[in-house]
Amino acid sequence: MKSSDDKLRARISDMSAFFHKNGRMPSFSEVGEIFHLSSKSAAYKAVGKLEKMGVLSKDKRGKLIPGSIKSPVKILGTVEAGFPSPAEEELADTISLDDFLIKNREAAFLLKVSGDSMSGAGILPGDMVIVDKGQTPKSGDIVIAEVDGEWTMKYLRKRGESVTLIPANPNYKPIKPKNDLKIAGVVTAVVRKYG
Amino acid sequence: MKSSDDKLRARISDMSAFFHKNGRMPSFSEVGEIFHLSSKSAAYKAVGKLEKMGVLSKDKRGKLIPGSIKSPVKILGTVEAGFPSPAEEELADTISLDDFLIKNREAAFLLKVSGDSMSGAGILPGDMVIVDKGQTPKSGDIVIAEVDGEWTMKYLRKRGESVTLIPANPNYKPIKPKNDLKIAGVVTAVVRKYG
DNA sequence: ATTATAGGCGAACGAACGTTCTATGTCAAG
DNA sequence: CTTGACATAGAACGTTCGTTCGCCTATAAT
Known part of the structure; x- marks a missing residue:
């Protein structure tokens, strides 16, 4: 179970990197490239998992749109609470400062x-x-x-x-x-x- | 010249609205829809203008990626300078607070x-x-x-x-x-x- | 040993994609 | 009135898209 978690984390990270570097979400063949999969259908299934985790979601047209990876800052508690262990850290919610600070x-x-x-x-x-x-x-x-x-x-x-x-x-x-x-x-x- | 400027402004606004509502940039046929054009080629040329203005840009694959419309906040001068007239306002640079505040x-x-x-x-x-x-x-x-x-x-x-x-x-x-x-x-x- | 499950491969489908071309209409300058 | 620049329409192209299917190979469970 450990190594599959690592793989998932790496993929989330790769997906986030693609999104922030290219300014858009990848197509399924591009997902195949960044995940090092040589078949689109493998990418398709892998994306399905990320979708269940809220990392991304899909249009009615099937196109990918960013989920949690869009928001760059992880929210922790108060200063007194300090920093959690890296294990808990993964569960942290994220937020976009743009969305947080700007209403209109x-x-x-x-x-x-x-x-x-x-x-x-x-x-x-x-x-x-x-x-x-x-x-x-x-x-x-x-x-x-x-x-x-x-x-x-x-x-x-x-x-x-x-x-x-x-x-x-x-x-x-x-x-x-x-x-x-x-x-x-x-x-x-x-x-x-x-x- | 006035009405064509108005049309451009409206299109920039529509484009921005689509991007922030859908989380991605539109395809050319979708551009046609939101600009109320019934031909893709008209949308294609209209997008070319927005590209020259820095509102958006294109991939090597031709896909649209957000330019200035991605950043939600317009930068003005100092408090003393106050607010410019609406005419100058359009020329203001924009910034994303995420990009501004977060390095890593x-x-x-x-x-x-x-x-x-x-x-x-x-x-x-x-x-x-x-x-x-x-x-x-x-x-x-x-x-x-x-x-x-x-x-x-x-x-x-x-x-x-x-x-x-x-x-x-x-x-x-x-x-x-x-x-x-x-x-x-x-x-x-x-x-x-x-x- | 057998079965079940999950992940990846490769091919196939119609639909949608970006791009280009020609044609049509509009409107201001000469 | 004529001309030219411009915006839009409409059709066509090769490519890529999202999605599905069947097959193969590991690993884990029975």
Whole structure:
């Protein structure tokens, strides 16, 4: 049972490699090539197993579409839980950061943060924020707003009729826009990359 | 010229919709369907234009693979720059957060942060960190480490022979591991989702 | 020893594939 | 009005597609 598990793992890995290298799933004859099978029907049966495991699935046209291999990140628990043993690791769910962070593909934009006015909320200069341009802003949301001709990122506070933009840094003061407040979008996520 | 631009935009949008709904790029006859063309050759030529624009590209086997439509997020400038007009917006580059944040697909893991010991570095409880299990940790990196039987996330400081784990919160104290320090991975990115 | 099971081979099928060709219609520039 | 560029239609081609079938060979179970 051990060696057949190894073979399966290797095939999942090969399938994933093909998908991420070529940008599409292979045909059955290509599956034969990457699995080193000289008959399509062997590839066909091998794919059937991967399908049952959720690694991939099939169209109504029979074409292969990626399943779990599409999502590159394995989800573990919390920091305290630490890393599981390699055996458990295989059972981990995977997720795509694109799917995780972006609700509305058409309305999503990436903006680079350059000020430190939101550093109290864990948004530092150099971070990237994902902004949803379509979403209607609620009180408490972090918004990208144009007030008096300048663009800023601030907390939005609505109290009845009054609207205030509040920074998350005590060195800055809340802004009470006079006439022209335009809210361009709502910050739905923050992303920071190291190294 | 205006209406032909509109048609192109609509086709790019339709193509993107097909790709994200079906998990693969269409065949030429399917392109004909989604573009409402009753001949494959019309679809073939229409695809040629999209190819020149970088929306998609072709295999050596002629199969379509996604180009810019694969990446869901449009990159804009800084917060101060604000949002461009819809006209410029079309020219924006796009990026996939998966590709942006993950270098090593096999070694990448997602961990949820539950403590506040790194809140000084803008990593708050509830955030998710992307951990690279394969990377060798350098001094100054944020690492996931097991010290004396407990898992934590801390800055790593190496000074000659001595190794210290330093939190980014003054309420916690630096840890000088006695014997058993295991570093499981390096934090390569932080991700926070609102709402 | 016999049977059952699983995996791979090789050939075959119709359908769908990418590509190319010619023909037709549309619309703006000359 | 004529011309030329362009977009679409429609047919045709050789190739590859997904799928199925029968056969062979191991390995494991009875």
